[in-house]
Amino acid sequence: MNANEPLPGAEAPAIAKLMERGELFAAECPSRAVLQHVTSRWGVLVLVALLAGTHRFSDLRRKIGGVSEKMLAQTLQWLEGDGFVLRTQYPVVPPHVEYSLTPMGVEVARQVEGLADWIEGNLGRILSGRRERADALAVAPLPGVRAGVRTPA
Amino acid sequence: MNANEPLPGAEAPAIAKLMERGELFAAECPSRAVLQHVTSRWGVLVLVALLAGTHRFSDLRRKIGGVSEKMLAQTLQWLEGDGFVLRTQYPVVPPHVEYSLTPMGVEVARQVEGLADWIEGNLGRILSGRRERADALAVAPLPGVRAGVRTPA
DNA sequence: CAGGATCCTAAACGATACTG
């Protein structure tokens, strides 16, 4: 990665010590901001939605249940600022604006989609697992099995 | 109205697949809660950290720069509740607790890792692209097709 | 239609202190 030159003031004292994976574990790592945008509540959904093609503002708003105008606009601005989303505005009235993924945006969106798909595809396992653990707790509230003492496998 | 026009480079996705993930777009979809835990500010880092092996509470706290005790504890509880993290407590004094990924946790963690790695690996492109766009705006504030008069976050 | 501006609430977050 040839990306470790910018950010004035970003010292690298103990940073190098943080394993090969690196910088993400450092508090001041610039990757974290990007990660926040991409993994934000609406960022994930916007990226996945745009993977299906260009959308207008209202289209996105209708498609992504529960998002407010403000948060959708803000999320789109974050993603545009990171270079993941392209905003194309046509000088007509009433205003016509289209949002699409940049080539780079397609790449992140695919990663995000992988995560989203995994969760949706495994929701059954997750929910049933949660239920089983709850039952085990109700039946045996003793400090024996569940969250209680357990010897390593 | 080309809202669903396929993206260049993105093959027309299988219709069935769109239906599969349809739930995420619904406001009340239970997947969203899980997604929130996994993509939360510290959830991402915890999962990636645990992918490297079992950690004690303090180990995680030291490794993940900037996390507070409170948020680390809460994040671990979320992930444990979802069945991604296994908490093993040894009945000794002083207390000894170990956190590790469950088999299911390893699967999500890999997805999350893919995203995290992509961002770290492409941070250079992201930052330089951001700078180029800022320069272009300063030099040529033309209100062409590509507009964007705004202050960056 | 696409947002910006404004105001507000709920939640996230962090620092500190305390306990088994």
Next chain:
DNA sequence: CAGTATCGTTTAGGATCCTG
């Protein structure tokens, strides 16, 4: 050591009104 409890601060997020 591994938390919980509490408190104060910050931010996310939402509702509403307004304009080009």
